[in-house]
Amino acid sequence: MLGTFTVSRPTELGQALDLIGEESLAYWGGTELFLAMKMQLLMPGNLVDLKGIPQLREIRMSGDELVIGAGTTHDEIATDPGVRGAAGLLSSVTSRVGNSRVRAQGTIGGNLCFAEPRSDLATVLLALDAMVQLQSSSGERRLSITEFLLGPYWTAREPEELLVAVCVPIPAATGVYLKFQFTERPSVAVTAVVSDGGQPCRLAIGAVADVPALHTAESWDEFDAASIAAGIEPVPDLTGSVTYKRHLTEVLVKKAIAAVRAGERDG
Amino acid sequence: MADGGELGRTVRANVNGTEVSRYVANRSTLAQFLRDDLGLTGTKVSCELQVCGVCSVLVDGSPVSACTYLAVDIDGRKVETVEGLADGDTLHPLQQAFVEEFALQCGFCTPGFLMMSVALLRRNPDPSEEDVKEYLDGNICRCTGYRPIVEAVQLAATRMREDGHV
Numbered sequence: 001m002l003g004t005f006t007v008s009r010p011t012e013l014g015q016a017l018d019l020i021g022e023e024s025l026a027y028w029g030g031t032e033l034f035l036a037m038k039m040q041l042l043m044p045g046n047l048v049d050l051k052g053i054p055q056l057r058e059i060r061m062s063g064d065e066l067v068i069g070a071g072t073t074h075d076e077i078a079t080d081p082g083v084r085g086a087a088g089l090l091s092s093v094t095s096r097v098g099n100s101r102v103r104a105q106g107t108i109g110g111n112l113c114f115a116e117p118r119s120d121l122a123t124v125l126l127a128l129d130a131m132v133q134l135q136s137s138s139g140e141r142r143l144s145i146t147e148f149l150l151g152p153y154w155t156a157r158e159p160e161e162l163l164v165a166v167c168v169p170i171p172a173a174t175g176v177y178l179k180f181q182f183t184e185r186p187s188v189a190v191t192a193v194v195s196d197g198g199q200p201c202r203l204a205i206g207a208v209a210d211v212p213a214l215h216t217a218e219s220w221d222e223f224d225a226a227s228i229a230a231g232i233e234p235v236p237d238l239t240g241s242v243t244y245k246r247h248l249t250e251v252l253v254k255k256a257i258a259a260v261r262a263g264e265r266d267g
Numbered sequence: 268m269a270d271g272g273e274l275g276r277t278v279r280a281n282v283n284g285t286e287v288s289r290y291v292a293n294r295s296t297l298a299q300f301l302r303d304d305l306g307l308t309g310t311k312v313s314c315e316l317q318v319c320g321v322c323s324v325l326v327d328g329s330p331v332s333a334c335t336y337l338a339v340d341i342d343g344r345k346v347e348t349v350e351g352l353a354d355g356d357t358l359h360p361l362q363q364a365f366v367e368e369f370a371l372q373c374g375f376c377t378p379g380f381l382m383m384s385v386a387l388l389r390r391n392p393d394p395s396e397e398d399v400k401e402y403l404d405g406n407i408c409r410c411t412g413y414r415p416i417v418e419a420v421q422l423a424a425t426r427m428r429e430d431g432h433v
Binding site for chain 2: 001002003004005006007030031034035038047049051098099100101102104105183184
């Protein structure tokens, strides 16, 4: 049962920025927020419905970046020809998030801001070296995924800030995303990608610990799956113990690296 | 921008082809609104966590878990529930195929499976077995009769393609 609250429906970004704050939370699909409100983990006095702000759902190229508006749903990202062409891995991962209803209603911005530790998007966006763009009435800033995600359900976003867009450098890294999942969210997710800029081999491990972790190297030979798995701190839950999840991680790291070395590419 | 400070609002929506105008509390879910206010009890509620799929309905053609969707958010939109599928006494091809393939046992999950299948066939009129399984992955049948459900969806898809049914 939800508590009582008022709802604001801004039609322009500036209005939304004036409205959001500690007690006044932004929402789009509500796929994460309403669950937290039902459990009374969050009890905002006001909700700010962002669905009336078209600019938050734009997908566009800007210089050497693919810019995805925070209000774009997983399904819209997965089926967008521009995303598929420029960042096929992201397209593929979004097509496998949650279930069909979550993909139809849930957005990239909501997913990242909720900072669910088992987020598929956080893991793949970390591997793709994406940045998030935060805006408030007093200014804007850009953060890397590592800077943004501080812990489970905890981000660097200030209450009066809105995540307005996610920026993926283009040409985007390509590779594979493997996950082991029996429920709505993965127990372990591993993505291995090859990038044109910086260290060419990038491995991100998500869902298993408090926040996703990134490992980079010049060559895939430098990765040792056993020591990577030993270095993570899995969160035990109904889908597995610490020991079991470390084992899964090691197996998925080996598989992901083997796949990317063999030339496999998702999307 | 409108109606700050109010705990509800009047929504105007098209539900299964009928224009509806009701005052709804902000805290009402779409499932509560459909079942309690409109008496459309075909939409069931179970997990209330968007996991089981029994409350699946379509809003502007897009599948939603009615248990976790605000009723006030249907304002100006089109809602489709299982009650809107049949044309009088003529079952929708999906319903007919579910009957013929014995794609239900207790039937509690069936409205959700039907609405998700409607959404699937609109975007993919010729789904493979894998496509059906993937799209319906978020719907749970505790009688575990999944195989006939997949077969029913594919049978309906074939008939709908032949008939030009939309």
